[in-house]
Amino acid sequence: MYTILYIEDDQEIGRFLKDSLENKGYKLVWLTSSLGYERHMDTADLVVLDIMMPGLDGFTIGERMKESHPQVPILLLTARTALEDKLKGLGFADDYVTKPFHPEELGARIEVLLRRFDKTHINELNLKHLKVYMQENRIINKHTGEEVLLTDKQLKIFFLLLRHPNQILTKEQMYESIWKQPFIEGDKTLMVHIRHLRKKLENNPNQPEILETVRGIGYRIKQ
Numbered sequence: 001m002y003t004i005l006y007i008e009d010d011q012e013i014g015r016f017l018k019d020s021l022e023n024k025g026y027k028l029v030w031l032t033s034s035l036g037y038e039r040h041m042d043t044a045d046l047v048v049l050d051i052m053m054p055g056l057d058g059f060t061i062g063e064r065m066k067e068s069h070p071q072v073p074i075l076l077l078t079a080r081t082a083l084e085d086k087l088k089g090l091g092f093a094d095d096y097v098t099k100p101f102h103p104e105e106l107g108a109r110i111e112v113l114l115r116r117f118d119k120t121h122i123n124e125l126n127l128k129h130l131k132v133y134m135q136e137n138r139i140i141n142k143h144t145g146e147e148v149l150l151t152d153k154q155l156k157i158f159f160l161l162l163r164h165p166n167q168i169l170t171k172e173q174m175y176e177s178i179w180k181q182p183f184i185e186g187d188k189t190l191m192v193h194i195r196h197l198r199k200k201l202e203n204n205p206n207q208p209e210i211l212e213t214v215r216g217i218g219y220r221i222k223q
Helices: 011-023 058-068 083-089 103-120 152-162 171-179 189-201
Strands: 003-007 027-031 046-050 074-078 095-098 124-127 130-133 138-141 211-214 218-221
Touching (some): 003 011, 074 103, 152 218, 171 218
Parallel strands (some): 003 027, 003 046, 074 095
Antiparallel strands (some): 211 218
C-alpha cells in the first residue's frame, strides 16, 4: 500500500480528497499545515501539496522536501493558474494540478508519478555509458571506470533533469530552480553550464546522446 502525505488547509477539499484516495486503496496522512511534515517524509511514497497555506507556503515547503528527499515525487495542488507560478512550482515539483479538478484526473496523475518513481527509487541508474548512483550523487563512466566529477551547479542541473526523464524543462524553469532568481531573457549562464556539462558527460559533446537541446524551449534527458 502506497502512503501519500497530503498537506491542505481547506477542510472541505481535504475531506473530499482523503475519502477519494483512501477508496482507491492509498494510505493517506492529511496535515492542515506544514507543521511537523518532516516526520512523515521517510514513510511517504508521494506528496500532494497545496501552495496557498497559512505560514510557510507550498513553494517553500516543496523546495525543502525535494532537497531532503529527492526520491519522493511532489504533486502541487493549487488554485493559482499564472504561468510564472507553474514555472516556479515545476522547478522542484513533479506535476501540477489546478483547482477545481476531477478526482479521477488527480488519481491518474498520482498513478503515473508512482510508476515513474518506482524506477528512480533504484539507486543505480544506467544512462548510455554512464552509471548514476542516485543517493550518492555519484556518476561513473562505465567505459573508463572513472568517476565523472561535476561542479555543484552542474550536478544540480543534471539531477534536476534526471528527476524529469523525457520531459522538456524550459530555460526559465531550470535557471530559476537552480539559481533561485528570475531568468532574464538572453542570459547565457545556463547555456554555458550545459556546454561544460556535456564535455564531462557525453562521448561526443557535439553529438549529445544524453542531454538533448530542444531548440527554442529548453533541455531534457532521454531515457
